[in-house]
Amino acid sequence: MTEPTVTLEQRLHAFLDGELSAPERAEIEQILARDAQARAYLDGLRLLQRAVVAGLEAEADRVPEARFEQIWDEIDRTLDRDLRLQKAPEPPPSLWARIGAALRPRFVPLAAAAGVAAVALVTWSSLGTAPAPTNNEPLVASNPAPVKPVLEDTPIAVAVPVEEPPLELPAPNGGPAQIKRIEWSGKAGRISEIEGKRNTTTVIWISDDETSGSSERSL
Amino acid sequence: MVSPEADDQALVEATRRGDRQAFRILMQRYQRKVYSIAYGFLRNPEDALDVVQESFIKVHRYLHNFEGNSSFYTWLYRIVSNLCIDHIRKNRRHRELEFDDGLRHDGGEEGEGSAFVPPSSLGDPANLLQRREILEAVQDGLQHLSDKHRAVIVMRELQGMSYEEMAREMGCSKGTIMSRLFHARRNMQRLLTERLGYVPTGPTGGADEDSDAERVPAPQAVLP
Numbered sequence: 024m025t026e027p028t029v030t031l032e033q034r035l036h037a038f039l040d041g042e043l044s045a046p047e048r049a050e051i052e053q054i055l056a057r058d059a060q061a062r063a064y065l066d067g068l069r070l071l072q073r074a075v076v077a078g079l080e081a082e083a084d085r086v087p088e089a090r091f092e093q094i095w096d097e098i099d100r101t102l103d104r105d106l107r108l109q110k111a112p113e114p115p116p117s118l119w120a121r122i123g124a125a126l127r128p129r130f131v132p133l134a135a136a137a138g139v140a141a142v143a144l145v146t147w148s149s150l151g152t153a154p155a156p157t158n159n160e161p162l163v164a165s166n167p168a169p170v171k172p173v174l175e176d177t178p179i180a181v182a183v184p185v186e187e188p189p190l191e192l193p194a195p196n197g198g199p200a201q202i203k204r205i206e207w208s209g210k211a212g213r214i215s216e217i218e219g220k221r222n223t224t225t226v227i228w229i230s231d232d233e234t235s236g237s238s239e240r241s242l
Numbered sequence: 243m244v245s246p247e248a249d250d251q252a253l254v255e256a257t258r259r260g261d262r263q264a265f266r267i268l269m270q271r272y273q274r275k276v277y278s279i280a281y282g283f284l285r286n287p288e289d290a291l292d293v294v295q296e297s298f299i300k301v302h303r304y305l306h307n308f309e310g311n312s313s314f315y316t317w318l319y320r321i322v323s324n325l326c327i328d329h330i331r332k333n334r335r336h337r338e339l340e341f342d343d344g345l346r347h348d349g350g351e352e353g354e355g356s357a358f359v360p361p362s363s364l365g366d367p368a369n370l371l372q373r374r375e376i377l378e379a380v381q382d383g384l385q386h387l388s389d390k391h392r393a394v395i396v397m398r399e400l401q402g403m404s405y406e407e408m409a410r411e412m413g414c415s416k417g418t419i420m421s422r423l424f425h426a427r428r429n430m431q432r433l434l435t436e437r438l439g440y441v442p443t444g445p446t447g448g449a450d451e452d453s454d455a456e457r458v459p460a461p462q463a464v465l466p
Contacts, residue, residue, distance in 0.1 A: 036424050042405050075399045078380030079278035091273050094295045
């Protein structure tokens with residue numbers, strides 16, 4: 024691959040821009056010394072440079088100073104904001120953040136211990152509800168109320184509300200109550216006689232412990 | 243308190259110490275140059291002013307990265323051109339300009355031996371400024387250049403960047419920059435010729451009689 028040919032015109036551009044090596048520069052200077060057309064070309068390039076610079080600087084001169092003042096004001100405000108951000112103290116951590124920070128070093132071992140404890144509890148609970156060995160006393164009442172299997176005919180495990188079976192209270196052991204004494208109004212006495220019913224009222228006679236007298240009471 | 247006549251480095255140091263007024267002096271010193279560069283890239287006054295604002299904010303924020311190995315304005319202009327390139331890339335109207343982010347040097351400093359030439363050293367433009375039609379022709383000519391051609395002209399003529407620096411900035415080879423700059427200038431000259439009714443002032447024929455140099459094409463000097 025051959026190097027692209029660099030014309031004298033291009034070399035004059037590079038000469039103008041200070042991009043030539045010392046030998047190349049010396050060669051161009053020799054050409055310029057004897058070639059008026061080359062000199063004119065170079066002068067034209069220099070004039071173009073100055074025209075471009077002058078044209079853009081003239082454009083900048085059209086901007087009123089007040090416009091740059093506005094820009095400075097905006098820059099000033101921006102720098103103030105930057106400064107405030109640099110100086111602003113860190114906001115105090117919230118209560119939860121502080122608690123979290125305090126617990127963080129202990130949280131992992133605590134969580135692990137809690138997990139192990141939970142697993143142990145679940146395991147122990149499941150063993151506790153398993154059927155007891157036959158040679159041991161049953162842990163539940165020997166004559167429990169028959170429990171009807173819930174959802175026995177419903178194999179699908181659906182959360183259906185089940186009516187609670189009625190609470191079965193133990194049957195009374197029967198027999199009349201043997202009431203011999205009675206207290207009333209801060210007094211006490213012995214039931215000396217049960218007279219019987221008068222209509223719907225049962226009349227009893229009480230021997231007062233303090234006065235040794237008898238009086239009629241009704242239940 | 244830093245004097246308004248203090249050099250750039252003194253103002254930079256004062257700004258680093260928190261002297262806001264020193265930074266304002268720096269801005270006042272370069273705001274119009276920054277605007278002219280931004281306007282050269284973007285061709286829109288409000289966009290250019292936005293870049294001026296963004297540039298100085300960025301300068302202040304990254305001033306601690308500026309080591310002083312190059313001049314402050316070289317560093318500043320690099321920030322400006324990067325922001326302009328970003329602006330062009332974001333703007334769908336300017337899809338023609340393509341840059342390689344991997345070769346960008348955002349906020350960095352150029353190495354030693356930079357070929358930077360301050361635009362003011364190119365000559366006193368006072369006589370040009372007196373000719374409004376020429377200035378308008380230049381501005382109109384820039385308007386009609388492609389984004390790539392306008393970018394190389396601004397980077398070279400206003401920012402004084404070397405071919406190598408421009409190649410890094412635009413993500414292309416040095417040869418491409420050389421070719422692009424050559425064609426950009428030629429197009430600019432053609433546009434100025436059309437606008438001003440250019441009459442060639444140089445010889446159209448060969449070189450001097452005693453010259454054995456290469457034949458130079460028609461001279462491009464467009465301004466009387």
